[in-house]
Amino acid sequence: MDKRHIITVLVLHKPSVLQRISGLFARRWFNISSITVGTTENPDIARMTIVVKGDDTHLEQVLKQLNKLVEVVKVKDLKHNNYVERELCIVKIHAPTESGKSQITQYANIFRGSIVDLSAETITVEITGDESKINAFLDLVRPLGIKEVARTGLTALMRGSKILKSNKK
Amino acid sequence: MTKVNNVNGAEALIKALEAEGTKVIFGYPGGVLVSFYESLCDSNMIHILTRHEQAAAHMADGYARVSGKAGVCIGTSGPGATNLVTGVATAHMDSSPVIALTGQVSSNIIGDDAFQEIDSFGIFMPITKHNFQIRQADDLVDIMRKAHEIATTGRPGPVHVDMPSDILTGELSKAVKIPADINISSYKPTTVGHPLQIKKTIEAIMNSKKPLILAGGGVSIAHASEELLEFAELLNIPVCTTLMGKGCISEKHELSTGLTGMHGTQASNNLIDKCDLLIAVGCRFSDRVTGKVSEFAPNAKVIHMDIDPAEIGKNISVDIPIVGDAKRILQDLIKQLKKQKRKHEELLKSENTPENSNLNNFNSNPNLNSKFLDISEWSVEVKKLKEESEKELSVTVEEQQNLEKTDKEKIEKIEKIHPKVAIYDLMETIYDIDPELENTYVTTDVGQNQMWTARYFKFKKDALITSGGLGTMGFGFPAALGVKFAKPNANVISISGDGGFLMNSQELATMAHYNIPVVAVIFNNRALGMVHQLQSVLNNRQSQIDLGETPDFIQLAHSYGVMAERVSNSKDLKETLKKAILMNKPYVIEVMIDSGHAVKVVAPGANLTKMIEPENKEPCSEKILFKDMVSKL
Numbered sequence A: 001m002d003k004r005h006i007i008t009v010l011v012l013h014k015p016s017v018l019q020r021i022s023g024l025f026a027r028r029w030f031n032i033s034s035i036t037v038g039t040t041e042n043p044d045i046a047r048m049t050i051v052v053k054g055d056d057t058h059l060e061q062v063l064k065q066l067n068k069l070v071e072v073v074k075v076k077d078l079k080h081n082n083y084v085e086r087e088l089c090i091v092k093i094h095a096p097t098e099s100g101k102s103q104i105t106q107y108a109n110i111f112r113g114s115i116v117d118l119s120a121e122t123i124t125v126e127i128t129g130d131e132s133k134i135n136a137f138l139d140l141v142r143p144l145g146i147k148e149v150a151r152t153g154l155t156a157l158m159r160g161s162k163i164l165k166s167n168k169k
Numbered sequence B: 001m002t003k004v005n006n007v008n009g010a011e012a013l014i015k016a017l018e019a020e021g022t023k024v025i026f027g028y029p030g031g032v033l034v035s036f037y038e039s040l041c042d043s044n045m046i047h048i049l050t051r052h053e054q055a056a057a058h059m060a061d062g063y064a065r066v067s068g069k070a071g072v073c074i075g076t077s078g079p080g081a082t083n084l085v086t087g088v089a090t091a092h093m094d095s096s097p098v099i100a101l102t103g104q105v106s107s108n109i110i111g112d113d114a115f116q117e118i119d120s121f122g123i124f125m126p127i128t129k130h131n132f133q134i135r136q137a138d139d140l141v142d143i144m145r146k147a148h149e150i151a152t153t154g155r156p157g158p159v160h161v162d163m164p165s166d167i168l169t170g171e172l173s174k175a176v177k178i179p180a181d182i183n184i185s186s187y188k189p190t191t192v193g194h195p196l197q198i199k200k201t202i203e204a205i206m207n208s209k210k211p212l213i214l215a216g217g218g219v220s221i222a223h224a225s226e227e228l229l230e231f232a233e234l235l236n237i238p239v240c241t242t243l244m245g246k247g248c249i250s251e252k253h254e255l256s257t258g259l260t261g262m263h264g265t266q267a268s269n270n271l272i273d274k275c276d277l278l279i280a281v282g283c284r285f286s287d288r289v290t291g292k293v294s295e296f297a298p299n300a301k302v303i304h305m306d307i308d309p310a311e312i313g314k315n316i317s318v319d320i321p322i323v324g325d326a327k328r329i330l331q332d333l334i335k336q337l338k339k340q341k342r343k344h345e346e347l348l349k350s351e352n353t354p355e356n357s358n359l360n361n362f363n364s365n366p367n368l369n370s371k372f373l374d375i376s377e378w379s380v381e382v383k384k385l386k387e388e389s390e391k392e393l394s395v396t397v398e399e400q401q402n403l404e405k406t407d408k409e410k411i412e413k414i415e416k417i418h419p420k421v422a423i424y425d426l427m428e429t430i431y432d433i434d435p436e437l438e439n440t441y442v443t444t445d446v447g448q449n450q451m452w453t454a455r456y457f458k459f460k461k462d463a464l465i466t467s468g469g470l471g472t473m474g475f476g477f478p479a480a481l482g483v484k485f486a487k488p489n490a491n492v493i494s495i496s497g498d499g500g501f502l503m504n505s506q507e508l509a510t511m512a513h514y515n516i517p518v519v520a521v522i523f524n525n526r527a528l529g530m531v532h533q534l535q536s537v538l539n540n541r542q543s544q545i546d547l548g549e550t551p552d553f554i555q556l557a558h559s560y561g562v563m564a565e566r567v568s569n570s571k572d573l574k575e576t577l578k579k580a581i582l583m584n585k586p587y588v589i590e591v592m593i594d595s596g597h598a599v600k601v602v603a604p605g606a607n608l609t610k611m612i613e614p615e616n617k618e619p620c621s622e623k624i625l626f627k628d629m630v631s632k633l
């Protein structure tokens, strides 16, 4: 059964690490739904959040192959609901009329989004949340005419005081 | 930049290699490597100028597999690097610790598509265990240490280091200091097997009635042959091996059931089908070993010991995984088992004391009356299957006399050797010279020659060097040259097909130039035998497998100044090989074998017990000449 898995990877902050990881996924036919990379509190370490679909055996291989990479410090799949996930989405919506604009503003408020740009023809909303919230918002404004969407892909952290630490001491 | 000791990158590199104990480098120079080759003049390291970078990588690989140290090869930027690729990928698939160094264009023009610039860092990434691109001369020494550490520990594998030319010519800002220990924070292979898993393994063994060991190349890499034997003998468990594991237990030992998989023995393949416990050590369950995965070892619980956790559960689902070094794990297992066995014997003794002898048997533990592990019924079955296999593997009178000749051959009285007989001839001659096979290495190329060797050559130790993972034609001959540098006093014999030999035959020049005493045996069937065989198994149509008039290998060898002889009967083959080995000179032996002979095989992806004997069939030599092709152009 294909499930969605969220994998957090801490890597050494070195050139070409992303190439190494995406190459690994590509040649083993692991499909990436989304991948985000950013710096962490430690300047030598970057954090990647990778979303993949597959069954449990598939996930196990993904984790093990990632772990094999010399630059990978720690790999963990975030199981069940013990994590917070967020994605940032910026969407430009067709809004040539005042009523359209106010409608979108209302929607944005409900979804705790914010208006980040405005033109005679369009309105641009920034919205963060988990995947389903963003999908719901996009579904809502789609009939009005979405001109463009930019999504960052998912990033996530475990809940509570748990943190990811290198197990390769 | 302040100069310290006036050391440039190239000099630092050489110091770093020397510190790693590098004795020999196989390589080919180029523009960006000028400073390296210049500095090499001041070193005691040997450099072998090969005639192609692919061969340099195979030589380094052969050297590494036998010496247990890293093998080093070097090529220039661009085409030098891409020529190394096949050799490095070969080492990668067989877990061989090769250090592949490549020159790169100067860092200020990287990315400009400069002359001979190629993204070798990117190209080598998926075919190495790890790779580096050096960005400043000061990092060179540390990176060389890291490269060796990564290549030779855990599951070994090739490491590539790309070195821009200005970094090789650039001065270091600090003195060269070789780090004794290098801490790579994110690289910590597990070597010790988990005690709980070891305990579970022992329980599983004790509960089994039909245990079987499957040993792979990881056993040889871990130098765990002795432990494997002790473990098997302790419990009387039969052992089959993969191609890469061939010889890690003597194939003449009564517990050895020989090769398994696509070209395996019937005994091994049937035992896998029947066993109730499969104890896999250092193998990765490649498709060549498993055949149809869903029908592989259908009745067995599987224990898998491997240093690479990613191999466990990758192709075959495993009941008891043990991550660690095969030698350590086997030692731990042996220790525990011996302890238990002692306890068991003591209990048995106390049960049999006179006071106990008249005790009612109902009260005693039934296991105590039995052997430590009673698998006697299984042993009988194993023995029977082995005997049947032996019959099938032995040479028949027809084969010996080579009666299966085409009419044309009979009329023209063409003499040829049956390939199976040729392997026996080689084997007998080699064992004649070195009865314990202590001082002999055999490399093979890829194709039927490899599979004939795998099926019919019984190795008393892990003396077979072959490209099991990538299956690289052109591997065997240069690898043999590399082996000779690792073991200068050993007899090194390479076996190739005519097709594969031609893929790196230019190394005859290297062999001749340095006078490297290796015996290169070429099985000439004037065809790409293995593909021909595959064609007849799959759909019986022939295409592009006829090598026709291969060069006159004798003249070819002579043109390089190498002694050579063509043989077409058993007696001549034996005598020539003996002479060549004892003479200890570069030597080529061309063996004329029957073309069209097939090796017994399990069709790709089929059930292991369904071995078929493909039809023996002459390749049709329908030659179309250029002038006839022109009309189609």
Ligand SMILES: Cc1ncc(C[n+]2csc(CCOP(=O)(O)OP(=O)(O)O)c2C)c(N)n1
Binding pocket: B445, B446, B447, B448, B449, B450, B471, B472, B473, B474, B496, B497, B498, B499, B500, B501, B523, B525, B527, B528, B529, B530, B531
């Ligand atoms: C570099 C490379 N190219 C192609 C192949 C595919 N291949 C496998 S075996 C084989 C035929 C080998 O012929 P030959 O070297 O004459 O050996 P034989 O099978 O006749 O013993 C080929 C083409 C390969 N393994 N390696």
